[in-house]
Amino acid sequence: MSIGEVYNKIKNEIPENVTLICVSKTRQISEIKEAYDSGARDFGENKVQEFLEKYDSIGKDIRWHFIGHLQTNKVKYIVGKVHLIHSLDSIHLLKEIEKRYGAKNEIANVLIQINIGNEIAKTGVAPEEMNDLIKACEECNNVKVKGLMATIPIGDDESSRKYFAKMKAVFDDLKTYKYKNVSMEFLSLGMSKDFPIALEQGANMIRLGTKIFGKRDYKKLEAL
Numbered sequence: 001m002s003i004g005e006v007y008n009k010i011k012n013e014i015p016e017n018v019t020l021i022c023v024s025k026t027r028q029i030s031e032i033k034e035a036y037d038s039g040a041r042d043f044g045e046n047k048v049q050e051f052l053e054k055y056d057s058i059g060k061d062i063r064w065h066f067i068g069h070l071q072t073n074k075v076k077y078i079v080g081k082v083h084l085i086h087s088l089d090s091i092h093l094l095k096e097i098e099k100r101y102g103a104k105n106e107i108a109n110v111l112i113q114i115n116i117g118n119e120i121a122k123t124g125v126a127p128e129e130m131n132d133l134i135k136a137c138e139e140c141n142n143v144k145v146k147g148l149m150a151t152i153p154i155g156d157d158e159s160s161r162k163y164f165a166k167m168k169a170v171f172d173d174l175k176t177y178k179y180k181n182v183s184m185e186f187l188s189l190g191m192s193k194d195f196p197i198a199l200e201q202g203a204n205m206i207r208l209g210t211k212i213f214g215k216r217d218y219k220k221l222e223a224l
């Protein structure tokens with residue numbers, strides 16, 4: 001199946017309210033165009049420089065999702081160009097986003113990334129630090145929190161189900177509070193291997209790379 005055919009097949013299989021993000025990291029412009037021509041408008045990138053190269057090359061009606069760890073010194077390059085930042089994971093980063101977006105009079109829409117498995121080598125705010133981060137978000141003028149994102153520990157279906165369910169519980173709990181600048185609209189969970197379980201557990205944003213474009217080849221990047 002072609003990229004476009006796979007995209008359309010998945011799009012038809014998932015509920016209408018679910019945002020399907022085509023994770024285009026390491027992919028050529030031509031591959032992104034194939035998905036775009038089939039109707040895809042949500043794309044995910046995880047490196048600022050790679051994102052900027054692609055941003056300048058294709059459709060301005062693309063909604064770009066920044067899904068990778070965002071270094072504070074790179075925030076200034078993405079202001080006004082990203083639809084949704086999935087990876088707010090510290091007060092330090094929040095302050096930089098507030099400052100840079102404020103300077104350009106733009107609003108940053110963000111998801112809080114939670115390290116739900118408490119993994120040492122993973123980014124994301126620890127669940128027990130989430131409340132402090134939310135408090136800091138309430139003080140902002142140029143940041144709006146729209147939901148939560150996580151990448152879960154590698155494991156079998158049962159393990160994935162457990163972590164997705166934990167995320168849904170945090171999401172539902174936050175929904176019951178009225179924090180300033182915080183609304184729980186999007187729950188971004190699920191990648192190529194586990195998205196059906198994520199959907200079963202209540203995700204409404206899924207991030208698929210391999211499933212749509214095939215296996216990633218990091219060497220190809222040099223020829224972008």
Ligand SMILES: *Cc1c(COP(=O)(O)O)cnc(C)c1O
Pocket residue numbers: 023025046067068151191192193207208209210211
């Ligand atoms: C690469 C990546 C994905 C997509 O992974 P696949 O397994 O190729 O679907 C999703 N989310 C994040 C944060 C990623 O970095």
